[in-house]
Amino acid sequence: MIRRSTWIFVAVFVGLLGITVYLQRSGFLEEEAEPLPTPRPQLLNIDASLIRHIELESADGERVILDKDAQGAWQLIEPAGKQIGNPTSLDAVINAIASLQALNALENAIAADVIGLSPATYTLTVRTNDGRQLVLRFGSKTPTGSGYYVQNENGKLFVISTLNFESVFKLLSDPTILVTPTPEISPTPAAATSGEGATATPKP
Numbered sequence: 001m002i003r004r005s006t007w008i009f010v011a012v013f014v015g016l017l018g019i020t021v022y023l024q025r026s027g028f029l030e031e032e033a034e035p036l037p038t039p040r041p042q043l044l045n046i047d048a049s050l051i052r053h054i055e056l057e058s059a060d061g062e063r064v065i066l067d068k069d070a071q072g073a074w075q076l077i078e079p080a081g082k083q084i085g086n087p088t089s090l091d092a093v094i095n096a097i098a099s100l101q102a103l104n105a106l107e108n109a110i111a112a113d114v115i116g117l118s119p120a121t122y123t124l125t126v127r128t129n130d131g132r133q134l135v136l137r138f139g140s141k142t143p144t145g146s147g148y149y150v151q152n153e154n155g156k157l158f159v160i161s162t163l164n165f166e167s168v169f170k171l172l173s174d175p176t177i178l179v180t181p182t183p184e185i186s187p188t189p190a191a192a193t194s195g196e197g198a199t200a201t202p203k204p
Helices: 004-026 087-098 162-168
Strands: 051-058 063-068 074-078 104-106 122-128 133-141 147-152 157-161
Touching: 051 087, 074 087, 087 162, 133 162, 147 162, 157 162
Parallel strands: none
Antiparallel strands: 051 063, 051 122, 063 074, 104 157, 122 133, 133 147, 147 157
16 A cells, blocks of 8 residues: 555655646746857957058067058068068968957056066057058067967057967068069170171271
8 A cells, every 4th residue: 555655755746847847838947058159359350351551560670561552462661672472471461460369358457568568579550441540569478378468559458379479470470471582693795796806807
């Protein structure tokens, strides 16, 4: 014979099961949605085709200036005595600059001299076809070594990955982008005649 306590337990269980089913169907017990990953901040957030002028300058005075002409071809303004060697490599760097992402934005202010921004190690200036000027100032490496500090023209601070940092500074370091033109060798002038200095035979 089944004990009375057993019947009570079964009744309670069935009641709880019914309540659970009702709440699930009513939407009260919906499964918690998996949170979407937080998008990384865009530093420039522009289309590469809109960029018409790029300047990259180091604290030591090393500088690269590029300007796009009316035909859409990039011209090297500085350094003098160099030329663009590989347009494909240059386009890759420009695309990397346009799509720069930060690892994170820093909400708390940090003294500029502590993070290498007084002065900045490098300064990147980008001008666009629609008249905008965007500036990024790059500082020192973070204590963990995972990236570098960056400040935009509005004074907001970010941390950028080492890989993104290096993609920008290929403008200064990639030997396929800035090359020294090979000097043209002038041909040795040939003697005017095979018997230079000989007296011409007079015509009869």
